[in-house]
Amino acid sequence: MSESPRKYILYSIAASVLTMILKSWAWYVTDSVGLLSDALETLVNLSAALFAFATLTLALKPADENHAYGHGKAEYFSSGAEGMLILVAAVGIVYASIERFMSPSVPQNLGLGLGIALLSSAVNYGTARIMLKGAKIHDSITLEADARHLLTDVWTSIGLVAGLGIMLFTPDSWAFIDPLIAMVMAANIVFTGFSLIRKSYSGLMDNTLPRDELVLIDSAIRGCGGENVLYHGLRTRKAGSQRFVDFHLLLSGETTIYESHKLCNEIEDCIKSDLNNCHVTIHVEPKEDDASYDCEETGGLCGSVIRLNEQFGDEE
Incomplete structure (x- = not known):
């Protein structure tokens, strides 16, 4: 097979850089803790993609004297590390949400910020679909884990936009919606993180084929x-x-x-x-x-x- 699966990780890295810029811009113009949580998750996406590229490079190395069965298990470290990074991001989101609950603030320029968030979600969705195709072609848990993570980012971002969109038509007293949505996103991110860690653990334990x-x-x-x-x-x-x-x-x-x-x-x-x-x-x-x-x-x-x-x- 002439095509290298690493090219799909490069798509993920490029998408992560672009969406991190977009989501950071959305947070900057709105001062929304919900959009901040979205930006933090994108930072995790970038870190995970860089780590995935490194581990996939190692996994593709042929068998040698010290690794007679090859280096394929390196892929499971990638998905496990990505899960851990997601959990770290969730902690940061929860901390920022609690602070915003203690000191309520109404986000500004929400219309512009939500539009930017939707644009970044479209980028992630397109990239995830391409990576899932690559994961199927190369039977790679690394590509699949990264693609699933990007899809999770897409759905959480859409939920975030829908939730914050309500604030466009509500009084300032409803400012609690912003940190509340961020907490819900954190819970969803934790679920995704543990799912990736469980899958990584399963692979390292030499489970039988399905x-x-x-x-x-x-x-x-x-x-x-x-x-x-x-x-x-x-x-x-x-x-x-x-x-x-x-x-x-x-x-x-x-x-x-x-x-x-x-x-x-x-x-x-x-x-x-x-x-x-x-x-x-x-x-x-x-x-x-x-x-x-x-x-x-x-x-x-x-x-x-x-x-x-x-x-x-x-x-x-």
Whole structure:
């Protein structure tokens, strides 16, 4: 794949710089703590995008002597760091909101400020859509996390504009709406931050591949080895965009090395055709030998769809 996923991060960096200027301008002309919270979140966007560019550069490095499985897990540090930065921004927003509650102030030039905020939201929305496309193409959690964060920024900004827009038609005594909206935005930002941290933690803990991908693996094995083929010890994990699959394949003891090797190649090719960036390792064992069944039934003995249903539950 000739296109580098890093170019999408550059879009995010450029958008963050532009929207930070716009939102800071909107805050300056209105003195609205709500718009200040919007500007602070954009500062987090820029910091996160710069960090994402650095970690994605590391994640794309090929495997080496000290990192035989590559550097893909670096992507999870990016989403985790972005989550932490979001939480820091939320704290700043809450602090500014409390101060504004204590000393109420009516925002000025709201019409102009809200127009600027909407323009910056349009920039973020366009950038997020482009990045989500890139995340799908490259199967990158870094691009997805940054895009989701930008979309969250868009929706919170729209909510902010709608809420502050009410103040255009209300008396000065309604000045409390400004810090109240900022507090609501802070709560939404906290939710987003914890979601990103949870996703990062999940990736670092080597969670198994999702159920639909396990079913694809099972189908690939059965499609090549026959419906009654035996396998066990199925283990899967994901590091960035790279997937790792290994299992024990039980064949007749009379099967030649050449035949076993040929079947394993067919299974590997079939799995890789269904799952991008997949590395498959197969250990062949004679099914007549009791010692072949000493492996834990990770993924289910024979990896049947029934076993997968038992492991993950009926999601329908």
